[in-house]
Amino acid sequence: MKNSAGTRISAYVFAFVLALAAVYMMWLWCFCRFYVPAGYMAIITAKEGEALPAGQILAKEGQKGVREEPLTEGRHFLNPIFYEWKIVPALKIPAGKIGIVTSKVGKDLPAGEFLASEGEKGVWRNVLGPGVYRLNPIGYKVDVVDAKSIPIG
Numbered sequence: 001m002k003n004s005a006g007t008r009i010s011a012y013v014f015a016f017v018l019a020l021a022a023v024y025m026m027w028l029w030c031f032c033r034f035y036v037p038a039g040y041m042a043i044i045t046a047k048e049g050e051a052l053p054a055g056q057i058l059a060k061e062g063q064k065g066v067r068e069e070p071l072t073e074g075r076h077f078l079n080p081i082f083y084e085w086k087i088v089p090a091l092k093i094p095a096g097k098i099g100i101v102t103s104k105v106g107k108d109l110p111a112g113e114f115l116a117s118e119g120e121k122g123v124w125r126n127v128l129g130p131g132v133y134r135l136n137p138i139g140y141k142v143d144v145v146d147a148k149s150i151p152i153g
Contacts, residue, residue: 032077036087041070041134045084057105058139068105070134091133091142098147099128105139 036042049064059065071085078085093099101124109122116122128142135142 028077032079033075034078034085034087035075036071036073038073039090039092039132040087041072041090042076042085042087043067043070043136043138044078045086046082047084048082058136066136066138068136068139070136072134088137091128091135093128093130093133093144095130096147097130097144099133099142099144100124101128101135102141102143103139104141 034042044067046059046064046067049059049062052059052063052065057066058068060068070088076085091099103116103118103121103124106116106118106120109116109120114122115125117125133142
């Protein structure tokens with residue numbers, strides 16, 4: 001008798017765990033799933049975490065606010081209780097054009113410098129060539145202009 005009661009309890013526990021797993025999978029699939037189409041990116045905002053330090057615009061992992069790195073194309077799962085997302089077009093620079101990047105995030109420029117490298121605030125020294133880029137529009141401004149060919153000499 002004890003053996004059958006123990007078996008029955010084990011079966012109930014197994015069924016409960018299986019039902020709980022099914023409910024969790026339904027939650028993930030129905031409420032946490034979103035899709036980013038090709039040519040777009042998702043800007044993620046964390047609702048929970050540490051407050052941003054003074055002067056910081058974009059949040060890193062564990063901080064509350066707009067995340068620094070956008071998500072690329074594909075299927076993603078984020079809990080809507082803790083995150084919000086907004087799907088926006090990725091930056092497309094066509095042939096014959098370049099992108100001049102002005103960064104609002106990063107380290108301040110050293111004294112005497114007026115062009116920034118990646119990771120520094122200001123106008124980047126390098127330009128973006130033709131292609132698709134995923135720079136967070138809150139932290140980066142990109143002006144697309146005609147490319148100029150300067151002959152050697």
